[in-house]
Amino acid sequence: MIKSFFKITVLVFFLKGIPLCSQNCDFILSGTIKDLHDGSPIYGAVIRIEGSDVFAQTQENGSYILKALCPGSVVFLIEHAECNSVRKKVSINANATLNFELEHHINALEEIIISDNQLKVLNGNAKESRLNADQITRFSNQSLADALTTLAGVSSLKTGNAIAKPMIHGMYGSRVGIIANGIRLRDQEWGPDHAPNIDLNAFQSVQLVKGAAALKYGGDTPGGIIVLSPHKLILRDSLFGQTIINTATNGWGGSLTSKLMKTTSNGYYVNGQLTAKRFGDLSSPEYVLSNTGMKEMNISFKLGRSKISKGWELNYSRFQNETGILRSAHIGNIQDLLRALKEDKPLRIEPFTYRINAPKQQGLHQNIHLIYFNQFNDELKWKLDYNYQVNSRKEFDIRRGVPLDVPAIDLRLQTHNVLGSLQWKKGFNWEMELGINALLQDNYSDPNTGVKRLIPDYIKTQLGSYLVGSYKPSNSFHWDWGVRLDHVGWDVQKYYNISDWKKRNYNSIFPQFEVDNVGTQILVNPTVNFLNFAAQTGISIELSEQFNTSFSYVLSQRSPNASELFSDGLHHSLATIEFGSLTLDKESSNKFLFSLTKTQGKLKGAIEPYFSKINNYIFIAPKALQQTIRGAFPVWQYDATDALLWGVDAVLAYEFSDRLNLDINASYTHAQDMKNELPLINIPPFNSSQSIQYSSPKKRFDIKVMHHFTATQNRFPDLNFSVTTLQEDGLIEQEVDVSTPPSAYQKVDVFFSLYLGNINKSKTSLRFMFYNITQSKYRDYLNRMRFYADEIGRNVQVQLVLSY
């Protein structure tokens, strides 16, 4: 018998009902029991009053009701299969609502699904936020980054509307890890204009861990990690599913997502999921954003068997999308950019269409994952994951004399990942995990594009080992720690222009890499190795019934990515030439996070300041102007500096009554390049969102009004350059302002949800969402399309959710 390790957190909010005549045994207690991590209802939990025969069982929606209670002090006992019982003392003197959040675990499954428990243990102290199933549903036709921006401290770096990358504490790309089903997503995450190739709808909960505390998944993500977890399994015979249908007026499109899961009592389970999305051109308040349509089609499939002591799972998922890029953002040189900047509308506005033309991106990501776990005894178990991911990415530009179906970038990235881990538990207090992680990555860049490779062919190997542990002597104290060591090796084959190779002095620094001269190009075979060390430790303490505090420290080291080392090419949306740098060294980040949380009462909230110092912070900056046949081009090259980032995330919730709630999220980030004494580029300005929600009696409907405010970013580096334009009497220099951030903006969203109850045995809800209802016209500093067009205008979305 395994000693199940779980913690129970009880959030109780008493709401005074109408006082009834005292001494009458007719009080009613009701509420819901939900999962602490993803807010999903826990079915079949028994809630009873100790020493009496009064009890109730939770319904499928997690609700329970206890009637005919006498006033006085009683002890509640909450029980659920495979969990230890939980006791809570409650005094009854009125009708009340009592909601419990349990840390819901099914021991047998904890091993094969990336269990919330496991993660929770690994980073009990690093601040963690999460999106629940309901929030994921709300964003079912949007992207992961869009959904995450509802959490304090997360922004999104965008290219238009459909391409969005999550940004945590001002960091994105390789500095943020995305973990799906327990394995890191490998999808060319380095590019600022690549959105993660993942379908949010395939997951049941999304957790955000600020700081790289989950060393199991890598020690190289100073920004933080995003953990996507699938639906939890129930070890009994059941069949359930959900279908979400969305339609939206902006882009005149919609999405359909449907999933079905079958579980059996002997441990087998099978799960299938499908999502399709299609949108035409989006619109800003005043004009059509031509060529911003998108389509997406995803499927996933899972089959497994789980018994208490061992189990296996096979998982396959496929993600495919095509996204148009604003036509006006495709420019030829900086004079074109200057022209675009002078206009307050895009230079090309065409009638609405569903057609997606160049410039556009096509992505295809496939993932195969095999899991096996076994247990030696009560204390020791091991688990083996094998994962294969293949990511192909094609980018189509406006080209001359080349057939339309020939991409300008055509990359195929294959990644094999093996993760073996050994877990050891000693009673309730101690837990440890030792693991080995090996990765082999092969990038292939198709030469038939007729465009110089942006990212060269390479083989990357990574071998890592970690040891993490936690000690939790009581519910009020938790200590965790971890260390990880990784060796990263690159074996690259790349053609440089001989002139570039010499200009950067590589011919004298790296003569050993030179292989062959081919015309004006030189083939080189750089082999680069890095040894990265990561460590973290943290404590969390329950100060009182109402207050918790936590502190953690994370050291992470990241070796430069493929783009930072080797990129070589022209960017059409900014008219820049980008160069990687072979001389870059690894980046080391020391991050301190602190949090103070008030968990109970009408006023709840958390304040989370953080501070991080990054040595050898890799960034890209303009170096020089290069004279080309298209005129002078700014050359941007990767370089390293020391950076200091600090900030504060804050959340506040106030409950006016059980029907009326106020929520406020705010975050501020301050980032400075210490060597050059300049602010860092693309750092989110102060932003906050405040919402007020009213729920009707019996939760028939609720209405939520949300206001967003984003300040002007006043801290930015001046990276402007000038272009010479021809006038009657000679050449004059004109400044191209690519630095000044856009003005502050506000917008209002309204959500109206209607719970229709059970129709044909399926729980049905209907939601009306009005985004940017006031047609606020604005541009966002973190959108690379801000030079060309406004953000999207009003969008009315109707969503139907059927759960069965």
Add this chain to the structure above:
Amino acid sequence: MDKTTILYTKNTLLLILLITISSCSKDTPEVVNEEELITTVELNFSTQGEPDQTVRWETEAANSAEIVLKSNTEYDVQITFLDESDPSDIENINAEIIEEADEHQVFYEFSGVSVTYGQGTSDALDSDQNPVYINSIWNTSDANSGVVRVFLIHEPTTKSSTTRDGFGGETDVSVDIPIRIIEE
């Protein structure tokens, strides 16, 4: 703890396997032939009673010799776009431009000198009969010196404009060539 040993052996074997795979080197990648490259702009001037004059703007040098024209004279001007990245296989891009005449426009902008230009005798026309100015007639006026900026515009928003901004589109070529107009 026996099983632990087995586990370690398994893991080690796996790693050895991975390292073996990774040590297999990849095939040498093919060199990419840049397909849309234009490296050279060549301008040829001819007028009666004068020898032809040719100036070339080459990427390698990133400049060009000066154009010297006589004042108040009409010149037949032929522009040629070349890809000379491979000296053994020089490509003339003009044919592509003429074939995609609707998507292309040659445009000249002058500074410091007064030159007007129009359709040449052997110019290419797009489907709306707009001249592409691959071949053009230049008329010079007074003696002076300045710069001519030569543009090749891709997918212009209009084909009939008198300014670079008016054409819109993307700039495929933008080179500055010094020009001097001397007394007849």
